[in-house]
Amino acid sequence: MANPQRIVVVGSGLAGASAAGALRERGFDGEVLLFGQESHRPYELPALSKDILLGNADEPAWVHEEDFYADKGIDRRHSTEIREVRPADRVVVDSAGATHSYDRLLLATGSQPRxxxxxxxxxxxxxxxxxxxxxxxxxxxxxxxxxxxxxxxxxxxxxxxxxxxxxxxxxxxxxxxxxxxxxxxxxxxxxxxxxxxxxxxxxxxxxxxxxxxxxxxxxxxxxxxxxxxxxxxxxxxxxxxGAAPRLGLAERAGIELTDEVPGGGVAVDAALRTSVPEIYAAGDIAAHAHPRYGRRVRVEHWANAKDQGAHVAGNLLGAAEPFQASPYFFSDQYDLGMEYRGLADPGRDELVVRGDTATREFIAFWLRDGRLQAAMNVNLWDDGDALQALVDAQAALSPDQLRTADLAALV
CATH class of the missing domain: 3.50.50.60 (FAD/NAD(P)-binding domain)
Incomplete structure (x- = not known):
């Protein structure tokens, strides 16, 4: 494919906004159009059910500063819905009927509550x-x-x-x-x-x-x-x-969907490319052929949207790098804070607990065939890097090692 001159991003959530910013960070000097239905500038979602709802904050974490888009020459079209994608013509059509051409297109349309x-x-x-x-x-x-x-x-x-x-x-x-x-x-x-x-x-x-x-x-x-x-x-x-991925735009465009993941998704390869070579998908809608897991996964957590958005920017510019990051999310409830890394199946995997669930200071591990699938640290914060490395490697470990060994030494 020729080098793109104009890249259109549909969806100004975390995935889309991260991709737009990363395009500039990678030196792309062509046109970037970022379409989003909300009037607010792009923001991250975790605070919506945490600090804002608790009354600790009135604003979320913004993806970029207010003047970022203008300073970087990103044409952000807020309060604008894209109604149609025409792959044969390489255009998108907004709700006012205006057409916008593209050389590469990223669909990052997110999810809606069920x-x-x-x-x-x-x-x-x-x-x-x-x-x-x-x-x-x-x-x-x-x-x-x-x-x-x-x-x-x-x-x-x-x-x-x-x-x-x-x-x-x-x-x-x-x-x-x-x-x-x-x-x-x-x-x-x-x-x-x-x-x-x-x-x-x-x-x-x-x-x-x-x-x-x-x-x-x-x-x-x-x-x-x-x-x-x-x-x-x-x-x-x-x-x-739960939430349902917004798949209507992709479906109407004839882009391949899949039901291999719960709720369905846009079928993308390891590099987040759809069945149409010039069109990519990231975030909540992407049913991603994940190299680490050997199957499609669709992850709705904020870190996945952010990381996929930043990653796909390179592929929009001509690379074909697979996205390999492990899922990550966190939660805060009362005095319990936790981080979860990886992708477990609790009905299938062996649970190993290090620490004390009664005092709510512990690490939970999930093993499958002797290999680490996921880890969740609860009110313990010293081993995050080690846990990430072990989960990423799907390390071969015994339950006794997980319960008692120095985790950093296992990496």
Whole structure:
């Protein structure tokens, strides 16, 4: 492919904005157009369910300083939706009907919160959390609501529960699973988070599906009806039932999709290139043929979006370097802080714990066939570099080594 003169990035979230910035860092002096639907300049998502929701901050971490885009000659088109991609013509079409040509195109359209298709889903007082505006509005509602029901015991649900408790709400979390975070962390570590929240006053309604929402005469939610008929009173309901990748633009363009990953995704090779050679995808939508895992993975965490965005910039300029980083994310809930590296299957992998889960100071490891798949450090911060290296190497280790050896010496 010839060297590009114009690169278009669709999606001004962390992946898209990181890619645009990295193009300039790599010396690209052609045109860069960055399209995004939000009016805010690009920002990182973690603070939305943490510091902002807790009331510790009013702004997220911005991807770049306010004047960065103008200074670097990046044409940032905010509040602009791209409705169509025409690969044969190498143009994108915005919601006003204007066409914009490209030599290379990056799709970084992100995800949108899932909702529940049950009776009462249209009632006022049901909230999701995805954007800065969502977070600021939800914070105000948490302060005013007496009874908050959170549907979903995943990361968003648990972090929103911690914020709601901070704002003195009466909090109930509902989910069909038996333990919070069970699908990601398994039973033993799920119990740690269940006990953590219970100690702070969160009521759990686990193993219970939602049958519908009940409203008052004012059209606002007043209760959540569980399967079996129980009703949980609610002044505010927060839906934390996952996110769906925004695949419509790619699908309409005839770009190959795949259902090899949960929720589906845009099929990309190791270098993040789609089935159309001039088009790449990064972030939440990318079902990536990951060299380390030998299969497609789609990761929704912020570090993946940031790292893929920065990485794909080189490939947009003609390289073909595989993206090989291990997934990474973190969470803060009450006095528990944690970091997770790698990609485990708790239903399949052997759990090894170093430290004490009762005091919530420990490292959890997941082994498969004697090789390290993932590690999570909880309230212990000295071994991050060693954990990263061991996970990246999928090191061959015994449970005894993980429990007792000097981790840095194992690298």
């Amino acid at each position: 909702t529940l298709p049950v009776p009462g889903a249209e009632l006022a007082g049901l909230r999701t959390l995805r954007t800065l505006d969502d977070s600021l509005a939800l914070r105000d509602e948490l302060k005013a609501a007496g009874r908050v029901v959170i549907v979903g015991a995943g990361w968003i649900g648990c972090e929103v529960a911690a914020a709601a408790i901070r704002h003195d709400a009466d909090v109930t979390v509902v989910d069909t699973v038996a333990l919070p975070l069970q699908r990601v962390l398994g039973d033993t570590i799920g119990e740690v988070f269940r006990n953590l929240h219970a100690e702070q006053g969160v009521a759990w309604r686990l193993g219970a599906g939602v049958e519908g929402f009940l409203g008052g005469d004012d059209g606002r939610v007043r209760a959540v009806r569980l399967a079996g008929g129980d009703e949980v009173p609610a002044d505010l309901v927060v839906l934390g039932v």
